[in-house]
Amino acid sequence: MTAAQTNVPGPLPMVVPAEGLPARVRIHEVGARDGLQNEKATVPTETKAEFIHRLADAGLTTIEATSFVHPEWVPQLADAEQLFPRIQGIEGVDLPVLVPNARGLDRALALGARRVAVFASATESFAKANLNRTVDEALAMFEPVVARAKASEAPDDLVHVRGYLSMCFGDPWEGAVPVPQVVRVCKALLDMGCDELSLGDTIGVATPGHVQALLTALNDGGVPTHLLAVHFHDTYGQALANTLAALRHGVTTVDASAGGLGGCPYAKSATGNLATEDLVWMLHGLGIETGVDLGRLTATSVWMAGRLGRPSPSRTVRALSHQEQ
Ligand code: MG
Numbered sequence: 431m432t433a434a435q436t437n438v439p440g441p442l443p444m445v446v447p448a449e450g451l452p453a454r455v456r457i458h459e460v461g462a463r464d465g466l467q468n469e470k471a472t473v474p475t476e477t478k479a480e481f482i483h484r485l486a487d488a489g490l491t492t493i494e495a496t497s498f499v500h501p502e503w504v505p506q507l508a509d510a511e512q513l514f515p516r517i518q519g520i521e522g523v524d525l526p527v528l529v530p531n532a533r534g535l536d537r538a539l540a541l542g543a544r545r546v547a548v549f550a551s552a553t554e555s556f557a558k559a560n561l562n563r564t565v566d567e568a569l570a571m572f573e574p575v576v577a578r579a580k581a582s583e584a585p586d587d588l589v590h591v592r593g594y595l596s597m598c599f600g601d602p603w604e605g606a607v608p609v610p611q612v613v614r615v616c617k618a619l620l621d622m623g624c625d626e627l628s629l630g631d632t633i634g635v636a637t638p639g640h641v642q643a644l645l646t647a648l649n650d651g652g653v654p655t656h657l658l659a660v661h662f663h664d665t666y667g668q669a670l671a672n673t674l675a676a677l678r679h680g681v682t683t684v685d686a687s688a689g690g691l692g693g694c695p696y697a698k699s700a701t702g703n704l705a706t707e708d709l710v711w712m713l714h715g716l717g718i719e720t721g722v723d724l725g726r727l728t729a730t731s732v733w734m735a736g737r738l739g740r741p742s743p744s745r746t747v748r749a750l751s752h753q754e755q
Contacts, residue, residue, distance in 0.1 A: 436484075436487070436726060436729050436730075437723075437725040437726050437729050438725045438726075438728040438729045438732065438750050438751050439725060440725065440728070440749075440750040440751075441750075442714065442724065443711050443712075443714050443715030444715060445714065445715060445716075445717045446715065446716070446717070447716055447717035448716055450678050451677050451678065451716055451718060452677060452680070452682045452718060453718065453719060454682065454718065454719040454720070455677070455682050455683070455684055455713055455718050455719070455720055456491070456492060456682060456683045456684075457490060457492065457683075457684055457685075457686055457706060457709065457710070457720055457722065458492045458494065458526075458628070458659055458683055458684065458685045458686075459485055459490045459492060459493045459494065459685075459686065459687070459688060459706060460494045460661075460685050460686065460687050460692075460703065461481070461485070461687040461688035461689065461691040461692070461703075461706065461734075462478060462481055462482055462485070462493060462494060462495055462496065463494040463495060463496055463497055463507065463527070463528060464494065464685075464687060464691075464692050464703060465687040465688070465689075465690075465691025465692035465703060466478065466506050466507065466691060466692070467497065467504050467506050467507050467692070468691075468692035468703075469506065469691060469692060469738060471738050471739070472505060472506045473506070473737060473738070475509045475512045475513050475516070476516075477734075477737050478496075478509070478513050479513060479516040479517055481688075481730070481734055482495060482517045482520075482525075483517065483520065484726075484730040484733070485688060485727070485730060486520045486523045487726060487730075488722055488723050488726035488727040488730055489720070489721040489722040489723050489726070489727075490523070490688075490706075490721075490722060490727070491522055491523050491524065491721060492523075492524045492526065493523060493524070493525055493526075494525075494526045494527070494528070494547070495513065495514065495517060495525045495526070495527055496509075496510040496513050496514065496527055496528070497510060497527065497528035497529075497530070497534075498510050498527055498528065498529050498530070498533075498534035498535070498537045498538045499528065499530045499534060500530075500533075500534075503530075510527070510537070510538075511537065511541065514527070514538075514541045514542075514543065515541065518542065524545050524590075525543070525545065526543075526545035526546065526547055526590070526592060527543050527545070527546055527547070528546070528547050528548075528549060528594075529546045529547065529548060529575060529579075530548070530549065531571065531575060532574060532575050532578060535575050535578055535579055539579070539582055539589075544583075544587065544588070544589050544590065545589070545590040545591075545592070546579055546589065546590075546591055546592070547591070547592040547593070547594055547628075548572045548575055548576060548591070548592075548593055548594065548619075548624070549594040549596065550565075550568055550569060550572060550593060550594065550595050550596070550615060550619060551565060551568065551595070551596050551597055551615075552565070552595050552596065552597045552598050552601075552607055552611055552612045552615050553565070553597040553601040553603075553604050553607055553611070554604070555597075555601055555602075555603035555604050556596055556597045556601055556603075556632070559603075560596070565615060569615070569618050569619070569622070572593075572619075572622065573622045576591050576593075576622045576623045576624060577622070577623060579591050579623075580623050590625050590626070591623060591624050591625050591626075592624065592625065592626045592627070592628060592659075593616075593619035593620075593624035593626070593627045593628070594627075594628045594630060594661070595612070595615055595616060595619065595627060595628065595629055595630055596630040596632040597630065597632050597633070598612045598629045598630055598631060598632075598636075598644065599631045599635055599636035599640055599641075599644070600631070600633055600635035600636070601633070602633055609643055609644050609647045610647070612629075612644060612647075612648075613644075613647050613648055613651040613653070616629075616648060616651075616653055617651060617652065617653060620653065620657065625657070626657055626658075626659060626683070627653075627657060627658055627659065628658075628659040628660070628661045628683075628685055629644065629658060629659070629660050629661060630661040630663075631660075631661065631662050631663055631669075631672065632663065633663065633665060634662070634663035634664060634665025634666050634668065634669070634702050635665070635666060635668075636662065636668060636672050637668055637671070637672070638668075638671050638672055638674070638675035639675075641660070641672045641675040641676055641679075642675050642678075642679060645658070645676065645679040645681070646679075655679060655680040655681055656680075656682070658681055658683070659681070659683035659684065659685055660672070660673060660676045660681055660683075660684055660685065661685035662685075662704050663702040663703055663704065664690070664702045664703070664704050664705070664708075665702035669702075669704035669708075670704070670708060670709070670712055673704070673709065673712070674712070677718075684704075684709060685704070686703065686704045686705065686706040686708075686709045687703035687704065687705060687706060688705070688706045688707070688727060688730060688731050688734070689705060689706070689707065689730075689731030689732075689734055689735060689742040689743075689744050689747050690702075690703055690704070690705035690708070690731075690742055690743040690744040690747070691703065691731075691734070702743075705731075705742070705743065705744030705745070705746065705747065706722070706727060706731075706744075707724060707727055707728055707731060707744045707746035707747050707750070708744055708745055708746045710722050710724050710727065710746070711724065711746045724746075724750070725750070728746065728747050728750045728751060729751075731744060731747045732747060732751045735747075
């Protein structure tokens with residue numbers, strides 16, 4: 431495979447629709463942000479820009495681009511200011527960015543970002559480890575950020591705010607996370623003005639019944655399904671089963687990472703993001719539209735694996751590109 435190759439010809443899934451599923455799913459591609467921030471190697475800005483352009487060429491329309499975090503916290507994404515202008519103006523593509531605080535929000539808005547995301551935790555232990563705050567202190571920190579994002583919008587120029595919620599199912603220190611605890615934090619994020627919530631299974635321990643229980647509890651608590659996205663990790667091989675449970679419940683936005691970036695099997699920081707190609711194979715097999723060209727996407731992930739110097743952990747990428755493991 432050479433860098434010039436932009437399409438991997440290969441088999442496509444047989445299409446056999448199933449009842450009770452949406453006709454179309456919006457994939458929220460997180461490889462360039464969640465993926466690369468968890469890779470050991472730091473990728474040059476030019477390569478990131480090419481990666482994002484290739485993802486757009488493959489038909490992805492929501493591509494989370496980077497994080498306006500303090501450069502010392504996440505050196506892999508320290509080039510947000512240099513990267514963001516290089517990916518502007520891609521027709522029909524939204525480019526959300528993570529903004530950890532008011533300073534990050536201001537940097538993002540100054541460059542023209544109109545989709546931003548904040549990152550909260552459902553558990554005290556992770557809030558403490560990740561943000562050195564309690565859950566409520568973290569929420570209090572995000573409240574003015576979300577308010578400021580919303581205050582910067584005009585009637586014909588809206589700012590979309592996504593609220594990430596990590597550790598929605600299990601927590602490495604606390605074990606199983608009580609469903610009512612997750613519902614409480616979700617409602618707080620919506621109350622402060624978030625337009626969408628992404629429910630993260632950060633350590634990949636969820637199983638489909640748990641997904642169903644959380645989604646039902648959220649509905650019962652007044653949170654409608656159309657505001658929810660799911661963010662599954664494949665650490666225990668459950669990401670697609672959990673996705674299917676969410677689709678059956680009516681969820682139509684699914685987070686995934688091209689090539690399974692961020693889930694490098696050889697790195698200690700392996701987080702096991704669901705690979706976009708694995709997701710697309712299942713969705714297309716079910717006759718669900720995504721707008722994604724699987725061959726082009728796979729070629730992009732093979733190219734990026736070459737830049738990172740190791741094979742993609744995605745099963746579908748390996749099968750379609752005949753990568754040796
Ligand atoms: Mg992730």
